[in-house]
Amino acid sequence: MSALNAESTAFRSALDAVRAVEPRIADAIAKELTDQRESLKLIASENYASPAVLLAMGNWLSDKYAEGTIGRRFYAGCQNVDTVESVAVEHAKALFNAPYAYVQPHSGIDANLVAYWAILADRVEAPALAKVQKRNVNDMTDAEWAELRAAFGNQRMLGMSLDAGGHLTHGFRPNISGKMFDQRSYGVDPATGQIDYAALRTSAQEFKPLVIVGGYSAYPRKVNFRIMREIADEVGATFMVDMAHFAGLVAGKVFTxxxxxxANAHIVTTTTHKSLRGPRGGAVFCQPELSDQVDRGCPMVLGGPLAHVMAAKAVAFAEARRPEFADYAQRIVDNSQALAAGLTSRGATVVSGGTDNHLVLIDVDKYGLTGRQAEQALLDSGIVTNRNSIPQDPNGAWYTSGIRIGTPALTTRGLGTGEMDQIAELMHTVLTSTKAGASKAKFDLATAVSDRVSKQATELLADFPLYPSVDLG
Known part of the structure; x- marks a missing residue:
């Protein structure tokens, strides 16, 4: 039986089994494949995992409890989980040339929490650590959080601001990290839209943070982690990098x-999907001196490891170690730069003037739109994006003034720089044809325009089939 037939048979059989119990779920799963095949997926944080990765998640490893670490479980019968986790760690360390890897986190947020608590536990005395374990964090007041931070030595975090491209988990109040740490943000130079390392150094010297966080979710440029490590060392901070968005570019040796x-941080966190093209999940990489604390991620902040997802991570890491993944990673950046150039040539305002990575950030104020209006108009036209804040955003984090787009998913489908220019034209058509409505959410776009662009998007994708080896019949 060919690989094509094997994969089609596997997915058809799985859906038949689901449909026998709850047909609405089977239908929704099948419809999701149809929708993804027919739309231009430009969500910077999304990708398409391989059939092998997807199939590695749907099995009886899901039935196992396996709290603890390899060879030290709190449940019996975990020998196969030990094998799965060991293989995932082996591939992860080799892929990233990392001295230590922890593959249990369920998400990027979980990975960040593991890193934060590992840093704190490494820095503070046992009584302070015990104090937090006795608190119900959901019931704590701001004053109690301040008292707890004092017990830990008034820990401080310096991370990228949200409007400059940072993430909620980098110390912002709606997230637990903003309660654990007294946070200050660094931003970008208003003139260039890029990190001002001299200003970052000055801020670190004034603030004296315990942790400096590098990494981003909407910053379209490379980050010089060597300089950031120098700054961290100067002020005695632990340097942590959240590479969730660009891990695939690190794995593919585009970022070296x-x-x-x-190569530069004390501790690094990531997701395993996005540009890495694996399952939804997370991982932590660290220097050996932090490994004992990282290993305590479960039960400190994690529930039991998901053995079936660790199996899929192992498969994804193995795929990323193949030579062709480096070519894929470079094509992500080539496509991103081509898309930015195509938009710029048509008059769009691209934040920072371009991109060095997998994402492009567009200021849609030039079109008289909010990010929310632009996002929905594009979606109605078969182009899936997400609204995003831009530096000094006047519309805030909900309506925003920006659209974030990325190329990992379409690069997986095989689209190249020529297709990126065509996509830029489709986006230009939608954005210039959309008129703001009576609120920051409402807009007017002629159905004839959205229908025409949707049809053109579908036609463009016809030459680049998604999961060509999977036929659901």
Missing amino acids: GDFDPI
Whole structure:
């Protein structure tokens, strides 16, 4: 039986089994494949995992409890989980040239929490650590959080601001990290839209943070992690990098030297999907001196490890170690730069003037739109994006003034720089044809325009089939 037939048979059989119990779920799963095949997926944080990765998640490893670490479980019968986790760690360390890897986190947020608590536990005395374990964090007041931070030595975090491209988990109040740490943000130079390392150094010297966080979710440029490590060392801070968005560019050796977080940071976190093209999940990489604390991620902040997802991570890491993944990673950046150039040539305002990575950030104020209006108009036209804040955003984090787009998913489908220019034209058509409505959410776009662009998007994708080896019949 060919690989094509094997994969089609596997997915058809799985859906038949689901449909026998709850047909609405089977239908929704099948419809999701149809929708993804027919739309231009430009969500910077999304990708398409391989059939092998997807199939590695749907099995009886899901039935196992396996709290603890390899060879030290709190449940019996975990020998196969030990094998799965060991293989995932082996591939992860080799892929990123990392001295230590922890593959249990369920998400990027979980990975960040593991890193934060590992840093704190490494820095503070046992009584302070015990104090937090006795608190119900959901019931704590701001004053109690301040008291707890004092017990830990008034820990402080310096991370990228949200409007400059940072993430909620980098110390912002709606997230637990903003309660754990007294946070200050660094931003970008208003003139260039890029990190001002001199200003970052000055801020670190004034603030004296315990943790400096590098990494981003909406910053379109490379980051010089060597300089950031120098700053951290100067002020005695632990340097942590969240590479969730660009891990695939690190794995594919597009980001090396000063731009490789593994080579420069004390501790690095990531998701395993996005540009890495694996399952939804997370991982932590660290220097050996932090490994004992990282290993305590479960039960400190994690529930039991998901053995079936660790199996899929192992498969994804193995795929990323193949030579063709480096070519894929470079094509992500080539496509991103081509898309930015195509938009710019049509009059769009691209934040920072371009991109060095997998994402492009567009200021849609030039079109008289909010990010929310632009996002929905594009979606109605078969182009899936997400609204995003831009530096000094006047519309805030909900309506926003920006649209974030990325190329990992379409690069997986095989689209190249020529297709990126065509996509830029489709986006230009939608954005210039959309008129703001009576509120920051409402807009007017002629159905004839959205229908025409949707049809053109579908036609463009016809030559680049998604999961060609999977036929659901």
